[in-house]
Amino acid sequence: MTTIVTDNCKGCRFTDCVSVCPVSCFHYDDEMLYIDPDVCIDCSACIPECPVQAIYEGDDIPEDKEHWIAINAERAPELPVCEEQMDPLPGAEERKTELGF
Amino acid sequence: MSNSGTGHNPLRVAIVGSGPSGFYATEALFKSGLTVQVTMLERLPSPFGLVRSGVAPDHQKLKQAIKLYEKIAQNDGFTFLGNVTVGKDLTVDELKQNYHAVIFTCGAESDRKLGIPGEELKGSHTATEFVGWYNGHPDYRDREFDLSHPNAVIIGQGNVAADVSRILSKTVDELKHTDIAQHALDVLAESRVSDIYVIGRRGPAQAKFTPKELREFGELANCDPVVNPDDLKLNAASQAELEDKANAGNAKVYQLFRDFSERKSGSKQRRCHFMFLLSPKALIGDNRLQKLVLEINILSGDAFNQSARGTGETIELETGILFRSIGYRGVPIPGVPFDDKRGIIPNTDGRVTESGKFMSQLYTAGWIKRGPTGIIGTNRADSVATVNALLEDIQQNSTKDGKAGVEGLIPLLQAKNIRYVTYPDWGKIDTAEINAGKKKNKPREKFTRVKEMLGLLD
Numbered sequence: 051m052t053t054i055v056t057d058n059c060k061g062c063r064f065t066d067c068v069s070v071c072p073v074s075c076f077h078y079d080d081e082m083l084y085i086d087p088d089v090c091i092d093c094s095a096c097i098p099e100c101p102v103q104a105i106y107e108g109d110d111i112p113e114d115k116e117h118w119i120a121i122n123a124e125r126a127p128e129l130p131v132c133e134e135q136m137d138p139l140p141g142a143e144e145r146k147t148e149l150g151f
Numbered sequence: 152m153s154n155s156g157t158g159h160n161p162l163r164v165a166i167v168g169s170g171p172s173g174f175y176a177t178e179a180l181f182k183s184g185l186t187v188q189v190t191m192l193e194r195l196p197s198p199f200g201l202v203r204s205g206v207a208p209d210h211q212k213l214k215q216a217i218k219l220y221e222k223i224a225q226n227d228g229f230t231f232l233g234n235v236t237v238g239k240d241l242t243v244d245e246l247k248q249n250y251h252a253v254i255f256t257c258g259a260e261s262d263r264k265l266g267i268p269g270e271e272l273k274g275s276h277t278a279t280e281f282v283g284w285y286n287g288h289p290d291y292r293d294r295e296f297d298l299s300h301p302n303a304v305i306i307g308q309g310n311v312a313a314d315v316s317r318i319l320s321k322t323v324d325e326l327k328h329t330d331i332a333q334h335a336l337d338v339l340a341e342s343r344v345s346d347i348y349v350i351g352r353r354g355p356a357q358a359k360f361t362p363k364e365l366r367e368f369g370e371l372a373n374c375d376p377v378v379n380p381d382d383l384k385l386n387a388a389s390q391a392e393l394e395d396k397a398n399a400g401n402a403k404v405y406q407l408f409r410d411f412s413e414r415k416s417g418s419k420q421r422r423c424h425f426m427f428l429l430s431p432k433a434l435i436g437d438n439r440l441q442k443l444v445l446e447i448n449i450l451s452g453d454a455f456n457q458s459a460r461g462t463g464e465t466i467e468l469e470t471g472i473l474f475r476s477i478g479y480r481g482v483p484i485p486g487v488p489f490d491d492k493r494g495i496i497p498n499t500d501g502r503v504t505e506s507g508k509f510m511s512q513l514y515t516a517g518w519i520k521r522g523p524t525g526i527i528g529t530n531r532a533d534s535v536a537t538v539n540a541l542l543e544d545i546q547q548n549s550t551k552d553g554k555a556g557v558e559g560l561i562p563l564l565q566a567k568n569i570r571y572v573t574y575p576d577w578g579k580i581d582t583a584e585i586n587a588g589k590k591k592n593k594p595r596e597k598f599t600r601v602k603e604m605l606g607l608l609d
Contacts, residue, residue, distance in 0.1 A: 069531065069532040069535070070525075070528035070529050070531060070532055071528050071531070072171065072175075072216045072219070072527040072528035072530075072531055073215070073216055073218070073219050074219070091212050091213050091214075091215045091216055092212050092213070092363075093213055093216075093526055093527055093528055094361055094363050094526075095525075095526050095527065095528030095529060096528070097400070098399075098400050103396075103399055107362070107363055109363075109366065110362065110363075110366075110403070133182075150396065151396060151397070
């Protein structure tokens with residue numbers, strides 16, 4: 051089972067996770083990040099890095115977020131790799147507060 | 152001559168150690184936009200450090216980090232020289248003469264000691280020895296572990312402690328199709344260990360396991376996890392720690408302990424007991440370890456800053472074998488400053504220092520730079536930071552000095568009659584290991600002696 055980025059990333063895209071990914075498996079679009087399950091080695095290094103706790107281990111994903119497993123698998127391979135930490139999206143800090151972090 | 156880092160005067164960097172931090176430093180150098188030549192020096196004939204010999208054999212997916220390192224190694228500017236020990240076969244001065252910069256990424260190869268009576272008794276081991284042994288590391292090939300007593304103890308509650316406990320808890324069937332060393336599998340097959348005690352000095356809210364590693368204990372074929380529900384009572388500060396939203400990992404770990412404690416008592420042949428708030432005080436035995444004295448602790452201090460304090464009250468636990476996994480230390484390299492207290496190379500942002508002064512040309516990254524914290528990926532950010540410091544210095548000094556790099560090193564090694572192992576050489580060893588594994592339905596059967604590896608090459 052792989053590691054998954056879920057909706058909390060949407061509108062934040064802090065990318066702290068990217069700097070500790072040992073295999074560069076994060077991809078990005080204008081809204082958020084996605085993990086390529088074929089590249090991810092399930093080390094979980096990224097999970098505690100996320101300021102809005104958007105990342106889950108597959109074995110630990112809440113039921114209402116399970117659809118993100120398929121979304122990550124579909125989106126990641128067609129998007130560019132995020133190799134280095136980028137600036138968060140505009141409004142990320144506000145969204146973080148809104149999410150209660 | 153042009154500035155270093157340009158076509159005719161490449162930036163030449165020696166990297167000492169071929170684990171994750173060495174490869175991430177290499178990657179960062181190649182991504183710098185400069186013309187860079189990297190020589191990676193490794194004391195073993197085989198690369199990849201703890202990904203090969205630390206990551207547990209039943210965590211094969213984690214070992215796939217190697218795929219990325221193999222890609223980095225394909226860069227034209229990369230040279231691997233294995234079977235070369237810096238400080239013995241080559242001096243640090245020889246490296247400084249031939250390279251613009253040297254980055255030490257040689258990890259933390261030694262263990263912290265408990266510092267209690269009886270620590271040297273037969274049956275008292277470091278986790279490092281055991282991990283190296285089951286992973287086929289040549290240094291630990293001939294270690295002996297007596298698994299004839301029903302009880303085994305692991306001191307520490309981090310992920311290495313989890314690995315050691317899990318390997319002791321698993322059946323041969325659960326391990327035989329991994330790349331575990333055959334000599335280890337043979338000994339584990341005869342193990343009479345039925346009860347494994349994993350002991351932490353602080354409470355269940357402070358255990359350092361990742362939820363993922365701990366969860367595996369609930370899914371073993373022949374071992375039940377055991378947690379005493381009374382041990383899960385929390386003081387106010389620990390309660391506050393677990394309620395902090397930013398501390399979700401520890402809250403998950405605590406919830407797993409709770410799940411384990413609520414299980415009906417299992418019928419499996421082995422049990423793995425997680426115990427808290429206990430510090431080892433003495434190891435007792437005539438010729439070999441027979442029992443362990445533990446002092447009961449209480450926590451004091453504010454949330455996230457609690458330390459364990461002994462109460463004076465002790466308990467005893469009979470055991471035939473003990474592994475300590477309470478932290479790691481680097482090993483000093485002749486010619487490089489060493490902070491003996493912390494077990495690291497003293498540095499500021501990766502620039503090596505001695506008594507606060509920068510040592511020109513010398514840098515460090517990974518566990519030997521910051522101490523043994525974090526997992527594989529943590530080293531990527533760490534190595535990038537060191538390489539950024541190095542590149543800044545190169546730019547500021549705008550040195551025009553050319554360095555010979557690997558072409559200067561090879562004659563030195565030849566003159567010293569050292570059989571250095573190149574990356575294509577390693578490729579031969581790698582292929583032979585994979586082929587040997589195929590017969591046993593294992594991903595590989597490792598060579599566990601340097602002599603065997605070198606014998607394959609000539």
